[in-house]
Amino acid sequence: MIIGLRADARAAEDELVVAVMEIIADGEDKAALAGRRLHELAEATGLECCYVPNTPAVAIGNQKFHVGLLWTDNIAPTGGWGAYAGTNMWHSEAKLHFDVGARTPVQHAAYHAPPFGRFRRADEAERVLSTMTRPDNRPPGLIAADWNGVSADRVFRPGWSNEIGGESDRWVLYDPDPYVGKSKRWHGDLVYQAKWEYDDTGQRRWQADREPGEVLYAGGLRDVAAALDAPWQTTVGHWPEGDPYGERRIDAIRVTEEIVPALRGYEVINTELTRSASDHLPIVAVYDVDAIAA
Template sequence: MATVTVASWNLLDYKMPRYRDTDGEKRNRRIAEVIRGLGADVVLVQELVSPGSGTALLHGLAKDTGMDCYAELPWISEDDAFAGTVAAADARTGYHTGALWKPGFASVPGTFATFGAEIGLWHSTATITLTSEETGPFVVMPFHLDPFDPSRRMTEAQQLVRIAARHEKLPVIGGGDNNCEAANEITDPDPYRGRPWFPKMIHQVIVTTYSPEGVPLEWEADRRPARILAAGGLVDVAAHRHTGPGPLPPTAGHHPDDPFPHRRIDRILANPAAATRVIDCRTHPSDEAKELSDHIPVSVTIDLSPSRS
């Protein structure tokens, strides 16, 4: 069996340390240690924070973790044999996404593509096809949905479905910060039900009843983007495999800077060609990960033996 473990983690403002910023350097080293500890073959990251490009940040993270991040470009001549670009997807917000993979995996030349503001994304996403001697080719897709605008998140979900559909004949595994509740109310009960209203909730819920004065009286978690993803064939793998009892563990809500309740907004998605091959799903709530970020890493392990293609 040729398995591949894909992890996803929002790194919470991962930045290039300033000159003599020993605290920043130490934090980045600790993040790299957590990533190495996941043991994943591929890691999809969010919040590479830079006003320009996330390229240097992802390159530095790859170096610190001992992973690769170079996507090979199409060959035009033998001179292009070592041509490549860093697999970071730049966002106009300065909060970029990217992909890392272990040595032994290689990108298929010419398959790296990025998407951002030009298709209405608040942050960014990318797709890249990876392969190895043991596995068949598969596509990974880091993404980060809008934290503020529920309507935009629905549009972004439609775009993720469209992008993934371009690779429907291959296994596609997407991972990211969904910034909204999951589609399944059984595995993910509404974390906002019964809680007192506060203004930032407007980014995360649908208000169903207002008072005559315009004060929110009743509301529910916004699951519409997640349901678009599910209807479009991108399966929430953890929910799909969950047999209970009880809800799935949260991935956010533990950090002092997060005003929202405990909830599972970090999810790994798979198209039908990948979802049937999943053999394990995990959340990685180490003390170190919870201290470093307001998100907890998640991972899936998939059987990508060529004989199953």
């Protein structure tokens, strides 16, 4: 799949940065093992992974899953390496600045949010936001992640009117709530993904916990799919069979405000290969380096 994306980028005279999630490495020297595995993936796909000689761009997390970055050889890292983990993160975040031919370097990042801990997930969203939007003179940037939660980005829906009625302009959530509806029932695993309350009769009401997404949206990290108002597509729920959460979109690429006017495309790669290879479908965002806002 990555080889195909690299070929497509070359055919379009574009460059490619790949955010890699869940590089599995455990044990006493998991940093060396994770770095070696990212290096093997880079060699297998014809991409680069070392931001300085012999040092792969991998961020080692607290668990056995780590994140990293790959890129084509016609763009160059310009510094800005950051690996965020430890007490900051359940997993980790990797970030690097690139010369992509724009007026300024562009930062690309990979992040993996906690699968458990709704409040920790929201706290980490603040930390991720700070790495991408602070200080004021930081480069524009993109961050791809398994956010382990539903987005809170809004899209505009124009109103209408005729002789029998109408509807006002409104902003609505881009992502539908995957956990509510006629066919949706409460199950214990929803404590990791939903928030709930009880009425006077003891009946439970619940909805998706969007607090981490609210932090990112309000703080200025925009979801590419929502910013482009692209046709909605799920990224998880297809595999393994019997996913208790069902189909939903928890993988997204987010961008700083300067990148929004430069966005040119968004795609979920949903093929027989990608559906059988992973429980998460790959996503792609395209931007025009000449259209990045000052």
